[in-house]
Amino acid sequence: MxxxxxxxxxxxxxxxxxxxxxxxxxxxxxxxxxxxxxxxxxxxxxxxxxxxxxxxxxxxxxxxxxxxxxxxxxxxxxxxxxxxxxxxxxxxxxxxxxxxxxxxxxxxxxxxxxxxxxxxxxxxxxxxxxxxxxxxxxxxxxxxxxxxxxxxxAGFGSAASSAALAVTGPLPDPRPLAGPGPYVVLHPGAAVPARATTAAHARALVDALVAAGHRVVVTGGPGDRALTATAAGGGGRDLGGRLSLRELAGVLAGAEAVVAVNTGPAHLAAAVGTPVVSLFAPVVAATAWAPYGVPVALLGDQDAPCRGTRARTCPVPGHPCLTGIAAADVVAAVTRVAAPAAAVGLEREVPA
Structure with a gap:
């Protein structure tokens, strides 16, 4: 070499x-x-x-x-x-x-x-x-x-170089977007359909979180508007398709916890230091691709038939590895991982 x-x-x-x-x-x-x-x-x-x-x-x-x-x-x-x-x-x-x-x-x-x-x-x-x-x-x-x-x-960095994720700050104040007071974010969609949950399941999660006393903000990309609108229903705040990436980072940074499928915003939540409840379809390995460096509760049947297939669409009717996640289990997981929201507008420290 x-x-x-x-x-x-x-x-x-x-x-x-x-x-x-x-x-x-x-x-x-x-x-x-x-x-x-x-x-x-x-x-x-x-x-x-x-x-x-x-x-x-x-x-x-x-x-x-x-x-x-x-x-x-x-x-x-x-x-x-x-x-x-x-x-x-x-x-x-x-x-x-x-x-x-x-x-x-x-x-x-x-x-x-x-x-x-x-x-x-x-x-x-x-x-x-x-x-x-x-x-x-x-x-x-x-x-x-x-x-x-x-x-x-290759010779770059050192033994002290950190594997923690990070983003540049400062991030936008989330309050004009997410509203006042503590909140939990739900991000139910993904570019790969096999990694996303259904609208009905997402709605059940929002309803359960609201019933448990959480204020819920639902996020998603421009193509997720129908999904986020259904999920938010009457109890969540729908921000689907309304945020720039840096605004999304600010909203995730201000959350007590983020409930997300295996998709980019789950890693963005980890990069801004917010705990993640990961609704993880096992089409890829959680050991490699679960959110990294923050408290994580991994939910979903990791032994489902789609395990390790890298399938883009779910090969099992009903998508049970994700839709089988009970709303009560998600609420309990949020309680386990949640931490006080980061100070608004605080620039995240870049690991050494």
């Missing part, structure tokens, strides 16, 4: 979803400890997520057909445009962060074409001359630790 050049311009790539970009944060901070500048390469639509991460100086967007869900055809002009952009960046080194089932080698090839002199990644496939560091991560690591391990193997 040829060591990475330290102190120069470094590109870090994480080319999939919001949650994946947030979980790359500890590796990005480790790189930033010794790099002169850090550019984060992300999928289109993830610029706002990248800009939340401490240590990011610039952001480049690219649709990687070998990574994204519902991939478009490979467009030679788009690939050449990326190579041109990367060449103009004059990067001394690059780290390609991937999930265990993804290959870093297509991007490594483009980085070589762009003249990047050192490239590191975790790879099970033989990389030939595409990688200077072919890292073999330990099995079973939470995703933030897996990414940080790669950065350390």
């Amino acid at each position: 040829r060591p990475a050049p330290l102190g120069g311009r470094v590109l870090v790539a994480r080319l999939d979803s919001m949650g994946d970009v947030l979980l790359a944060g500890p590796a990005v901070r480790a790189v930033a400890e010794t790099a002169a500048a850090v550019t984060l390469l992300v999928a289109p639509g993830q610029r706002a997520t990248a800009e939340l991460l401490p240590g990011v100086d610039a952001v480049v967007e690219f649709t990687a057909p070998w990574v994204v869900l519902d991939p478009p055809p490979v467009e030679p002009a788009a690939v050449q445009a990326l190579v041109t952009t990367l060449a103009a960046g004059a990067f001394d080194a690059a780290l390609v962060l991937t999930s265990y089932h993804q290959s870093p080698l297509p991007l490594a090839l483009l980085l070589r074409m762009a003249g990047v002199g050192w490239v590191g990644a975790a790879s099970e496939d033989y990389p030939g001359s595409l990688l200077d560091l072919r890292h073999r991560p330990a099995d079973g690591l939470p995703e933030p630790e897996r990414a940080l391990q790669l950065a350390r193997a």
Whole structure:
């Protein structure tokens, strides 16, 4: 292994979803400890997520057909445009962060074409001359630790570099959005349908939380408006599709607890330090993908037939791994993990 050049311009790539970009944060901070500048390469639509991460100086967007869900055809002009952009960046080194089932080698090839002199990644496939560091991560690591391990193997950061998630502050005051007084957030939707719960189940959770004395704020993306409207019903405050990412971070930071399916906002809640009740469908492993670094109550049948399949739609009628979670169990879990809301507008401390 040829060591990475330290102190120069470094590109870090994480080319999939919001949650994946947030979980790359500890590796990005480790790189930033010794790099002169850090550019984060992300999928289109993830610029706002990248800009939340401490240590990011610039952001480049690219649709990687070998990574994204519902991939478009490979467009030679788009690939050449990326190579041109990367060449103009004059990067001394690059780290390609991937999930265990993804290959870093297509991007490594483009980085070589762009003249990047050192490239590191975790790879099970033989990389030939595409990688200077072919890292073999330990099995079973939470995703933030897996990414940080790669950065350390490349020589970035130190043994003291933290795997805790973090975002840049200050965050917006949540009170104009969430209303006055303590509250619990429910985020029932996800881009992958197999990880989302149903509208009826979400409504039952809101009703139970309200009956237990909680004020409930329901959040979701623009495509979740029907889901959040049903969930909020007459007892919750519906913010579905109404928040920027930084506003969402502020609302999550102000909550006593966040009840969320396995989706990006669950990791955003962890990044702002809020406890999470995780409604976790086992299509991927909770050991790797559960919210990290905060108090977490993991609910859902982790031995369901869909376990480990990475299914995008639930193969079991009725989606029982999530809809079978009793509302009373969610209320009890909120009680276990809830902490006083963070001071409004308080900038979260970035871990060393």
